[in-house]
Amino acid sequence: MRRPPALLLAALAALPACGHRGDPLPPRRRTPPPPQEFRLAQRGDALEVRATAPAASVDGVPYETLTVEFLWAEGQQDLEKAGRRQAVPAVPGGRVVETLPLPSPGATVRVAARAVAGGKKGQRTLTVALVARTPPEPPRDLTATLVENGVALSWRGARPKPAAPAPASPGAPAAPAASAPGTPAPAKPATPPGAGEPSPAGAKREPPAAGTKGEEPPAGETETAPEGPRTSGFFVYRRLGSAVYDAPLVEEPVERRGLSDTLVPVGTTACYVVRAVASTQPLIESAPSNEACAEVRDIAPPATPAGLAVMPREGGLEILWSPSAEADLAGYRVYRAAPDGEPERIAEVGAGRASWLDESAERGVAYRYTVTAVDQAGNESERTEPVEATLP
Numbered sequence: 001m002r003r004p005p006a007l008l009l010a011a012l013a014a015l016p017a018c019g020h021r022g023d024p025l026p027p028r029r030r031t032p033p034p035p036q037e038f039r040l041a042q043r044g045d046a047l048e049v050r051a052t053a054p055a056a057s058v059d060g061v062p063y064e065t066l067t068v069e070f071l072w073a074e075g076q077q078d079l080e081k082a083g084r085r086q087a088v089p090a091v092p093g094g095r096v097v098e099t100l101p102l103p104s105p106g107a108t109v110r111v112a113a114r115a116v117a118g119g120k121k122g123q124r125t126l127t128v129a130l131v132a133r134t135p136p137e138p139p140r141d142l143t144a145t146l147v148e149n150g151v152a153l154s155w156r157g158a159r160p161k162p163a164a165p166a167p168a169s170p171g172a173p174a175a176p177a178a179s180a181p182g183t184p185a186p187a188k189p190a191t192p193p194g195a196g197e198p199s200p201a202g203a204k205r206e207p208p209a210a211g212t213k214g215e216e217p218p219a220g221e222t223e224t225a226p227e228g229p230r231t232s233g234f235f236v237y238r239r240l241g242s243a244v245y246d247a248p249l250v251e252e253p254v255e256r257r258g259l260s261d262t263l264v265p266v267g268t269t270a271c272y273v274v275r276a277v278a279s280t281q282p283l284i285e286s287a288p289s290n291e292a293c294a295e296v297r298d299i300a301p302p303a304t305p306a307g308l309a310v311m312p313r314e315g316g317l318e319i320l321w322s323p324s325a326e327a328d329l330a331g332y333r334v335y336r337a338a339p340d341g342e343p344e345r346i347a348e349v350g351a352g353r354a355s356w357l358d359e360s361a362e363r364g365v366a367y368r369y370t371v372t373a374v375d376q377a378g379n380e381s382e383r384t385e386p387v388e389a390t391l392p
Helices: 006-014
Strands: 038-045 046-052 066-074 083-091 097-103 107-116 126-129 140-149 150-156 232-238 258-261 269-280 283-285 292-295 309-313 315-320 330-336 344-350 355-358 366-375 387-390
Touching: 038 107, 038 126, 046 066, 046 107, 066 097, 083 097, 140 269, 140 292, 150 269, 232 258, 292 355, 309 387, 330 355, 344 355
Parallel strands: 038 283
Antiparallel strands: 038 046, 046 097, 066 083, 066 107, 107 126, 140 150, 150 258, 232 269, 269 283, 269 292, 309 315, 315 355, 330 344, 330 366, 366 387
């Protein structure tokens, strides 16, 4: 047998390798991981469960479709053998909300969740438990009043007594205090700490209806702040436009029946509901109050102009003032009052000017002049102190 020439062997050795090393990798698993942010709550006369569906399998295979299965049972029944099940279609990575029947007051219900994709069942979440109770009375007569710094809310209704803590389930995680079930961390308080407790400015509080108990502390008494985080009171929820209600506006339930929302964006329609809270861990709330909405717009007037002066000039009286520093300034209005007369608007001046010449002033007449600032929303400031002048 002839051996290959040495030159051919060298050429074969110089060819690039195929890159394969070792055995082929096994296919990636499509088994879904447990749902995240799993929460259980009693809201009115129903149980509400929430969870965030996984977006990909345990090996990172993205899903196109999947379901989230909720399992629940009363007492210590085995969830797999005796529990009831409810499968809910889910968007991968999206939040799932489902309502379950509420057991009789005093009964303990245990709930878990898992994801199912392509016929493969994922691992269950830890089991959470809740002791059902008679729902608190929902707040009523909620009003939303537009004020200069936001929306003032006021409502009526009895503050529920704190509920007993739920029994711990083996391995069950502690539910986050003062948080709507399945929602992200609540927004920062709508008002500085403590500012939401008294009635909001501009919102009129009505006295309790005849025969209503528990709505206000007796005369001469005050509601005592609890030691540690507050676990009962009222949660206020807000939605903007066509959005849905999500996390409460405040981290802890409020005691008083009023709150000022100072963080609502201008130019939106904000709607609110209030729920009475008997417990935050787990969350036990009433049904929602009536919904109250407000079209949020700028109603805060600009600052009153300063430095008003009137100087006689050739051809009239010149009114001068210090330029306003308002960011949304639209202009100024000049008012004049004749002796024993009421002020009348005689001029509109643009934002880029800080003076105006009154050429219609008559000689020998003592006029009183005032000036206001106007913003782009049409809000007008208070008038300056009048300055009197006479054209010689």
